[in-house]
Amino acid sequence: MALRHAVLAALLDGELSGYELAKAFDLGVANFWHARPQQVYAELTRLEEDGFVAGREVVQENRPNKRLFRVTDAGLAQLQSFTAVAAKPSFIRDDLLVQVQAAGHVDTGALIERLTERAAIAREKAGLFAKLLRTMRGECTEEEFLRHGAHVGPYLTCRRGLAFEEGNREWCEHVIAVLRDRAENRAGD
Amino acid sequence: MALRHAVLAALLDGELSGYELAKAFDLGVANFWHARPQQVYAELTRLEEDGFVAGREVVQENRPNKRLFRVTDAGLAQLQSFTAVAAKPSFIRDDLLVQVQAAGHVDTGALIERLTERAAIAREKAGLFAKLLRTMRGECTEEEFLRHGAHVGPYLTCRRGLAFEEGNREWCEHVIAVLRDRAENRAGD
DNA sequence: CCATGATAGTCATGAAAATGACTAGTCAGG
DNA sequence: CCTGACTAGTCATTTTCATGACTATCATGG
Structure with a gap:
């Protein structure tokens, strides 16, 4: 429902x-x-x-x-x-997280590929959302729009989408850096 | 699967x-x-x-x-x-977003209640994740742990969970502020 | 002594979501 | 003229998820 x-x-x-x-x-x-x-x-x-x-x-x-x-x-x-009525809390549910959970037990190179792909997708989506937001608010500044604009609902949900995708990208990049660092360390043993 | x-x-x-x-x-x-x-x-x-x-x-x-x-x-x-193989990209899927999408057409007071509840849940979960992270890294600083620690997989996924919940909380609080502001504006007409 | 709540599960049913295949017309490019 | 992409959908099947109800035993608090 x-x-x-x-x-x-x-x-x-x-x-x-x-x-x-x-x-x-x-x-x-x-x-x-x-x-x-x-x-x-x-x-x-x-x-x-x-x-x-x-x-x-x-x-x-x-x-x-x-x-x-x-x-x-x-x-x-x-x-x-x-x-x-209260919405039931949402959970992240992402194959990529499952893959990262297994880091250390599976091929690091493959993992980094997945993360790179995902970072690119996230960047693209974030760009799309940012563009949508600009379109929605038109001439207004964000503050003005949020105060007086019509249809704030879609604007606010779009903002969540944007933040989510930015979070995805940052996380992917961070994980890539960590995995690379560890790989080098191990190579140096 | x-x-x-x-x-x-x-x-x-x-x-x-x-x-x-x-x-x-x-x-x-x-x-x-x-x-x-x-x-x-x-x-x-x-x-x-x-x-x-x-x-x-x-x-x-x-x-x-x-x-x-x-x-x-x-x-x-x-x-x-x-x-x-590439993980299929994940989507947010959240009843609360649906409710916010309808902002302006439904009762604002009820919406703010939902958002307040959710912000509290998000804060709680974020706290839980932060604690889990501290437990996992034990004595180490985060940097050390990420470089040399065992089981980085769970640590990294937990970090994503933490960032996600913090994002949720911030978004909820922002939306509450926006809705309150608009309600006041309308009252002042 | 009785009610709770935790441990440690199982079974059955229904709702929701994902997947694959298909129709049918239009338009642009090679 | 043919191909592929876009508009505008429909049908059928499978897989996955969610829900509620149920069985046991033990420990704790009142």
Whole structure:
């Protein structure tokens, strides 16, 4: 029951098509949740059945028709009651951490490769988020935007995403440095 | 196929009983992964069937017997090949982010409550991780430990956990401040 | 003596998420 | 003219996770 609310929350600030939503959730641009297109479509269908979103067909020329969705009052009430109860704490769950946990027992070179790849990905995502933030706040300074801007929700979640990816990158780089250092030390024995 | 490797990695630095493992994964003390006891037991059973871990019965007085597990050579090889392929990037996936995404459309007071709760949890977890780190490095300074200490894997993953929770706390506090500020502004209209 | 809580697990069920395969039209490049 | 990429989805299957309920024994506190 979590994707449900994520989809509702994503639809709050403007109508979107299933395809747009799906893409956002797939790339993680909807930086607060991740899901595959199939999941998103399935969830939209269920949400519409339950009357939490309403779709309207938009006929297009030169490309397939699409359906734009918006949140209904019932949907908003649903979200409201979702916010009323405590969210269960989140955990990091990352294959890369498992790999690092095994450092010392597995090939260090391979590990460093993984960490380098990940650092690059993290840097890219951080850049993307930073750009998104700039777009969202437009002309305003961050302070002004946070005080008076519309749609602060997405802005704030995007900030979390940015900090997370920066944390990832820093950690990766630190681990790489530590592993390199240890490898040299051992070579010097 | 991820819990599998997480369990293997957790067993690398010493024999553990199913119960100990399960507890570690439940509390997230195995800070790099989270799973319920039932999952851990089930995975241990499968790992033993596949010959990746070996259990030995330890007869105890005054309490139920337990089984201590260790990783076999086949298990280590399995982990090694797991490390050889790129880990898929991780995403944050957090109910709280969904709730914040909806800020402006839902009750701000409730949101601030959620954020306050979460900030407290994050602070607690960060403290726990910091303590764990101190225990692991013992007398050494961090630098010395990272250079020469045994079991750096768990130390490094714990550091990621610590940074993550600190990031959580800072973000929560920042969002609270922003929401309060906006509420005051609106009240002043 | 009774209730708790810790140790040490097992079983069954259901919800959520991931994966792979498929349709169908448009547009740009070689 | 063919290929690949983009728009806009759907269907089916499997794997993984989460949940609640259940069995035992021992130790502790009141």
